[in-house]
Amino acid sequence: MIEACSLTKRYGATVAVSDLSFTVRPGVVTGFLGPNGAGKTTTMRMILGLDFPTGGRVTVGGRRYAQLSAPMFEVGALLDAKAVHGGRTAFNHLLSLAQTNGISRRRVSEVLGMVGLSDVAGKRTRGFSLGMSQRLGIAAALLGDPQVLMFDEPVNGLDPEGIRWIRKLLRSLAAEGRTVLLSSHLMSEMENTAEHLIVIGKGRLIADCSMTEFIDRSSRPAVVVRTPEPAALARVIAGAGGTIAGTGSASAEEVAVHGLTEAQVSELAFAGGIRLNHLATVKVSLEQAFMELTADSVEYHAALPDDAAGVPARAGTEA
Amino acid sequence: MTAMTVAAAAPALRKRAGLAGTIRSEFTKIRSVRSTYWTLILLVLAGLAWSVIYCAATAHRWATMGALDKQGFDATQGSVIGLALLGQLVIVVLGALTITSEYSNQSIRTSLTVMPRRGVLFGAKAAVFTAVAAVTAIVASFASFFIGQRLLASTHAAATLSTPRALQAVVMTAMFVVLCGLFAYGLGAVLRNTAGTITAAYGFLFLLPQLAKALDPTWYYDLVRWLPGGDFVALITSSSAGQPVAHMFSAWTEMGIFAAYVVVLLALGASALRTKDA
Numbered sequence: 058m059i060e061a062c063s064l065t066k067r068y069g070a071t072v073a074v075s076d077l078s079f080t081v082r083p084g085v086v087t088g089f090l091g092p093n094g095a096g097k098t099t100t101m102r103m104i105l106g107l108d109f110p111t112g113g114r115v116t117v118g119g120r121r122y123a124q125l126s127a128p129m130f131e132v133g134a135l136l137d138a139k140a141v142h143g144g145r146t147a148f149n150h151l152l153s154l155a156q157t158n159g160i161s162r163r164r165v166s167e168v169l170g171m172v173g174l175s176d177v178a179g180k181r182t183r184g185f186s187l188g189m190s191q192r193l194g195i196a197a198a199l200l201g202d203p204q205v206l207m208f209d210e211p212v213n214g215l216d217p218e219g220i221r222w223i224r225k226l227l228r229s230l231a232a233e234g235r236t237v238l239l240s241s242h243l244m245s246e247m248e249n250t251a252e253h254l255i256v257i258g259k260g261r262l263i264a265d266c267s268m269t270e271f272i273d274r275s276s277r278p279a280v281v282v283r284t285p286e287p288a289a290l291a292r293v294i295a296g297a298g299g300t301i302a303g304t305g306s307a308s309a310e311e312v313a314v315h316g317l318t319e320a321q322v323s324e325l326a327f328a329g330g331i332r333l334n335h336l337a338t339v340k341v342s343l344e345q346a347f348m349e350l351t352a353d354s355v356e357y358h359a360a361l362p363d364d365a366a367g368v369p370a371r372a373g374t375e376a
Numbered sequence: 377m378t379a380m381t382v383a384a385a386a387p388a389l390r391k392r393a394g395l396a397g398t399i400r401s402e403f404t405k406i407r408s409v410r411s412t413y414w415t416l417i418l419l420v421l422a423g424l425a426w427s428v429i430y431c432a433a434t435a436h437r438w439a440t441m442g443a444l445d446k447q448g449f450d451a452t453q454g455s456v457i458g459l460a461l462l463g464q465l466v467i468v469v470l471g472a473l474t475i476t477s478e479y480s481n482q483s484i485r486t487s488l489t490v491m492p493r494r495g496v497l498f499g500a501k502a503a504v505f506t507a508v509a510a511v512t513a514i515v516a517s518f519a520s521f522f523i524g525q526r527l528l529a530s531t532h533a534a535a536t537l538s539t540p541r542a543l544q545a546v547v548m549t550a551m552f553v554v555l556c557g558l559f560a561y562g563l564g565a566v567l568r569n570t571a572g573t574i575t576a577a578y579g580f581l582f583l584l585p586q587l588a589k590a591l592d593p594t595w596y597y598d599l600v601r602w603l604p605g606g607d608f609v610a611l612i613t614s615s616s617a618g619q620p621v622a623h624m625f626s627a628w629t630e631m632g633i634f635a636a637y638v639v640v641l642l643a644l645g646a647s648a649l650r651t652k653d654a
């Protein structure tokens with residue numbers, strides 16, 4: 058369990074993290090999301106006692122990180138996979154970490170086996186691909202078999218097989234009752250792995266809820282309809298309390314209906330004698346929900362030629 | 377790789393991260409990178425090379441040397457001063473890298489995650505560096521001394537360890553080398569940058585005493601006895617055969633002053649590590 062309470066970090070005039078409170082619970086994978094510069098890494102560093110908070114506090118299992126007597130047995134963390142001395146072999150790198158907490162050489166070999174690096178244990182890490190470095194970083198986090206695990210962008214540089222492996226690993230770790238905090242920029246990956254989300258933007262908490270809740274909160278699923286008579290459809294939809302929006306499609310015949318189910322739309326169209334060529338419920342993806350909720354807190358906006366590509370182009374008025 | 381049995385592997389050991397384990401860890405770190413070996417080999421070679429070249433050359437021209445030169449010749453100093461002067465250049469690099477390399481590749485964060493008591497990490501690094509540097513410097517110093525004296529045998533001016541202050545000079549040379557390394561280590565913890573640390577250490581150890589020579593002689597003599605420069609090295613490496621260096625304090629007092637600088641830098645380094653974000 059990780060608990061942050063009014064956590065604040067200022068660098069001079071810049072506020073990196075502001076009054077952030079959240080709890081990461083055991084038993085599920087918690088995704089840590091936020092645009093670049095939102096303060097994710099700063100927060101993770103404060104959890105690990107690397108950066109000192111300007112205000113507030115954060116504890117792991119009820120204690121500040123610096124008070125843990127054998128931290129590797131309680132917390133395993135992967136922050137930056139490339140932050141190793143390239144001239145040292147994978148085995149010696151892990152051994153040097155293990156020794157601080159009195160962990161055996163046998164365990165070092167064991168974790169190298171778990172992450173599939175046994176064959177390169179004696180190789181200098183300078184020649185490692187990013188994917189191999191990520192595996193090495195995960196091996197380091199697993200050395201003490203800790204109850205709390207934190208991974209900053211662990212799937213970076215991994216091939217699809219490696220990504221699947223991480224996903225399985227994180228889920229099995231959580232299923233064993235551990236606390237797993239995972240940050241990633243890859244929304245589809247997060248959607249596949251995390252059950253709970255902590256979303257921050259500009260250093261502030263935007264959401265701390267389950268994945269489904271987060272997606273539902275941002276916008277309800279839309280029913281996409283194609284009809285040669287959009288005006289007639291709009292009338293009956295409005296009459297039934299639904300709202301209609303464009304979908305960003307080039308065709309004027311395609312509209313998105315909010316507030317009504319697929320069956321209700323079908324029923325209304327049938328009753329009104331309106332012909333439908335297409336009728337489908339489109340689930341909102343985590344990415345769309347995330348973009349919507351963090352739109353105001355993105356630090357660096359890129360100029361997009363057409364921002365209206367997302368399916369529910371505007372989520373109606375009653376969000 | 378598909379079978380994941382993480383839970384089964386819990387090592388049942390005494391669960392405490394402490395100084396002993398951190399010292400073992402730091403020893404693993406220092407012995408598992410090549411730069412350590414290169415630096416230490418270079419340190420020994422620099423001392424030996426000087427001793428061989430200087431002592432062989434002196435033995436060769438001994439017959440043609442004037443009586444005054446012969447009288448002022450300090451065989452002890454001749455054999456070990458190279459280790460002091462060249463060795464400090466080398467050990468400063470190793471001392472700096474002990475801490476700054478962890479900042480340049482950011483592995484300091486991993487080190488502090490596995491050992492969050494920062495003072496313990498700082499002390500363990502210092503202890504391991506001191507042990508490794510001391511063993512190497514003592515071997516290099518004695519080897520330089522004996523090889524030099526062997527080469528000077530034909531002159532009958534060679535020293536032995538029972539020559540007054542010869543043993544002291546050999547030991548102090550090694551001490552000086554180790555202290556230079558610790559000086560750079562402390563400075564590295566403050567500056568967190570390899571190039572900056574090495575430059576600053578060279579500046580203090582070489583440049584400052586040289587610049588002081590531009591001052592009025594009386595000022596220079598007042599100042600230089602507080603600096604570990606060339607006169608300092610001449611003093612600590614000399615045996616009773618050498619000429620007295622009148623404007624300096626005694627060799628042990630001078631060593632104490634340099635050690636005090638090192639203690640101050642180590643304290644500043646420890647404080648920087650403990651109080652600043654990693």
